[in-house]
Amino acid sequence: MESTGEGRSETAVATEILEFLRGYAGQRLDSRRMDERRSLPPSLVSDFAAAGLFGLQVPAQYQGLELPHRETLRVVTQLGAIDANLMVLAGVHNTLGTPPVTHFAPERVKKEVLPEVAQGRRLITSAISEPGMGSHVNAITAHAAKRPDGSYVLNGDKQWISLGADAGYVNVFARLHDERGKPIGITGFLVDTATPGFDRGPEVLTLGLKAVPQNRLTFNDLHVAADSLLGAEGEGLAAAKAAFMLGRVTLAAGGLGAMMRATELAHRFARRREVATGLLAENGRIQQILADSAAATQAVETLVQHIGTGLDEDGAVADELLFTAKILGCELMWQVVDSCVQLMGARGYVDTNVVGQFFRDYRLFRIFEGSTEAVTVYLGTTILNKPGKFTALLDELAEPGVRELGAEVVELATATATTNDQQRHVLANAVGNMACWTVLAAVTAAAADGGQMRAYSAAWCERQLRERLRDARSGVAVDLPTSDFLAEHIAGYGASIGDVEQRTLGEQNGMDQLLLRG
Incomplete structure (x- = not known):
């Protein structure tokens, strides 16, 4: 789908996408199969890309549709009525992924990256949550060190990252230190996932939303170019x-x-x-x-x-x-x-x-x-x-x-x-x-x-x-038991239900040890 520059109103473009989604749901989609297979159909990403669903608000100069928020939210509501997996796929890409690049990346990076993500050639997401923290951004422990040439080296782990293993780009937020080790503050970096040191961890086996992967990501001495900052140093929170x-x-x-x-x-x-x-x-x-x-x-x-x-x-x-x-x-x-x-x-x-x-x-x-x-x-x-x-x-x-x-x-x-x-x-x-x-x-x-x-x-x-x-x-104050009392009481449940941990061998997810490279 082309941008809105062909004389069609923004509402007409959004309506066209809604009609595409309704037809796709009726003729091409099988939510049950996606759920059972824990994956999207191979053709879905390219089909959605052709319909413009990965560049909803990307400016037209970067090959996006540049839809206003109200029309974009109409599309999101339609996706939500069809399948949560589709809504999260498009929502993460368009909301968590593209805006930091659109609003905070240098112009050279925008020209290179935004057309790719707007046309769905590569997916994009953000990595904020970590194994020890969720949305509490100030608790981030992943860290970046600035090098004398102005580039950066990233190390650390991220967890619960939607599209984490499938994205071509990830907006990573980490604590930055200068060349002398002085803390600068939380900083945003646009990372190409093909960069050495970017390691895709295992997919979390979630209760629902099974077709959209949630992954752990690890950065091992991952080098990031000087112009890959999302905003200024120390201002990644914005x-x-x-x-x-x-x-x-x-x-x-x-x-x-x-x-x-x-x-x-x-x-x-x-x-x-x-x-x-x-x-x-x-x-x-x-x-x-x-x-x-x-x-x-x-x-x-x-x-x-x-x-x-x-x-x-x-x-x-x-x-x-x-x-x-x-x-x-x-x-x-x-x-x-x-x-x-x-x-x-x-x-x-x-x-x-x-x-x-x-x-x-x-x-x-x-x-x-x-x-x-x-x-x-x-x-x-x-x-x-x-x-x-x-x-x-x-x-x-x-x-x-x-x-x-x-x-x-x-x-x-x-x-x-x-x-x-x-x-x-x-x-x-x-x-x-x-x-x-x-x-x-x-x-x-x-x-x-x-x-x-x-x-x-x-x-x-x-x-x-x-x-x-x-x-x-009538009062909101509650006389709560102490945390120590609760811990002792709940620990006593073991006397009633015993030790029921399941220790039998489960599904094998890794390659057999005899087949691994020595």
Whole structure:
């Protein structure tokens, strides 16, 4: 697919991609086979490349489609409705992979690399997480040393890297030291995976998302050219944050597709399933479940659209909006998928009925780009430290009614006393969660006049916020047992269940020792 310079609107280009994906799903795709084989079909990458799916936002001058965020998120939602593996494949490449190069690489590197990745000739990803840390970027231990000629040498390990073994380029973030060993700070490097010293580790055998590899990567004295920096020395956090934050709304957009597809299937089942009282769809409790699912889906859709529009118009949106997309976008997605599995009964638990595989595949979204708990506590902590910043956001974002509820969140947060670190973490989690619901209530309230479902969704979000405020008024402090007590208690489980470690020989993944080179 060519760039948008042929007179077609950006919306028309995105719509063409949606039509391609729908046709591909119906005629070429076999999600079950991908899941069983733990791999993508050999032709899929080239097919997606021909459709433009690897250069969604790459500038046209580098052979990309240069789509705006709102249209890109439409494509991500469509991918999410079809198969989580496809959504993650395109999402990682377009969100974690290309933006650091587009926005932070030198022009010579852009001209060389971006056409390759935009046309799908090589895949690209980012390597941030490590065996001892996840999304806590400041805990990075991989290190780089600057050489007298201006080049760099990388050493260290990365873990849980999507597309890690299949990518042609990896954006690596490491701690940099100058020629005298003086620390400079976290720095981003664009690494060609064909470089000596780049070692692909084993694929992690995940619960779901089996067709997109998650790998360990190791760098052994890997040499990187001087012009392969992503931004200035010591300023790699800017590139890493840009990738992470865009990744969070991308997860919400992909999860939105899963919410729509799962609810569609559950509703289809309910309208055809006869029970003792008649059609399942006419059961009041089932109607309530479907209504809640539709309200949650509408809320996430409204938030994703709001963020996409904000990114296109202003170039940035408040971090609180992106955190809300990650936290509630993924949590509500999981609730909807889980509810649909339950509503469909035995058919929901059958892996070939779509929602069963969704249940496994999309579970990771609550962990990707920072687990819900970690991100919520972080958000809550920032609000506790700087409540005025959140208040200013609500003044800009919220209708008067929601603004008052948000003010109560801040008041409860600042008035609640804590006596230890554990209670502060519990308080921060409660504050972060209420802040997300305040943001979601504000965004949906602003769009409530867009139709009956938008109005219902806005009322539903406000009700969720009020329920959490009511619970918080009764107190968020928890008298937790000590970590030593918990450790001793849980260690005692062994007396009840015994030693059940499985020590039999499992599947052989490596070459026989007799066949290895001496």
